[in-house]
Amino acid sequence: MARPGELFVMARVPQALRDALLGVMRDAGLDTLLGGALYAPRNWHQTLSDLHPPDAREAMRRACAAVVAPAFGMELDRLESSGPEPGRIHWRFVSSTGRPEGLGQLMAAVRTQLRAQGLVETQGHRPHVTVSYNASRAIEPLSFGPMDWRIDSIELVEVAGKGKDYRYDVVEAWPLRAPAAPPPAQLGLLWPRFPEH
Numbered sequence: 001m002a003r004p005g006e007l008f009v010m011a012r013v014p015q016a017l018r019d020a021l022l023g024v025m026r027d028a029g030l031d032t033l034l035g036g037a038l039y040a041p042r043n044w045h046q047t048l049s050d051l052h053p054p055d056a057r058e059a060m061r062r063a064c065a066a067v068v069a070p071a072f073g074m075e076l077d078r079l080e081s082s083g084p085e086p087g088r089i090h091w092r093f094v095s096s097t098g099r100p101e102g103l104g105q106l107m108a109a110v111r112t113q114l115r116a117q118g119l120v121e122t123q124g125h126r127p128h129v130t131v132s133y134n135a136s137r138a139i140e141p142l143s144f145g146p147m148d149w150r151i152d153s154i155e156l157v158e159v160a161g162k163g164k165d166y167r168y169d170v171v172e173a174w175p176l177r178a179p180a181a182p183p184p185a186q187l188g189l190l191w192p193r194f195p196e197h
Helices: 015-027 028-036 055-067 101-118
Strands: 007-012 046-049 072-082 089-094 129-135 142-151 155-158 169-175
Touching: 007 055, 007 101, 007 169, 015 028, 015 072, 015 142, 028 129, 055 101, 055 155, 055 169, 072 101, 072 129, 101 142
Parallel strands: none
Antiparallel strands: 007 046, 007 155, 072 089, 072 142, 089 129, 155 169
């Protein structure tokens, strides 16, 4: 977990989707199994950058303000786990269809703007939402009906608090562009053809 004062860029899971994902866990009895190891749902997010120190705040703010990328949808339809030992097992929601094109574009835009501000990015970030960093046991992958997450903004956040109060305080948030409209259909295909006289 990050240390208080560190900063990073993320997309936060909205409340309605958090509630729906928690419902999936409850229906399978996995919330009880996870118990106190549940990562606070208010913190659920998709990471978009590396962690940076507090003195990078203004450079990160400038970088985020310069990001140009379209909003997009990411489907979550699977809960899985990985990790070698009890107490260090990672549970996460993922998409069985892999990384959406929009997420790749957004991550590239964030990385480009951070580098333009002199901030080095060294890690890649897979599409996922962490449910627990320190579960006591692994689970069999659980598939469920896809839930669409509309990612239409990014947040620069500062890590704060410890223990149960651990959280990500928003420094500033920026909307993404509306997605490109589909090309217009040919009108001749939409109207019935009448014989010419």
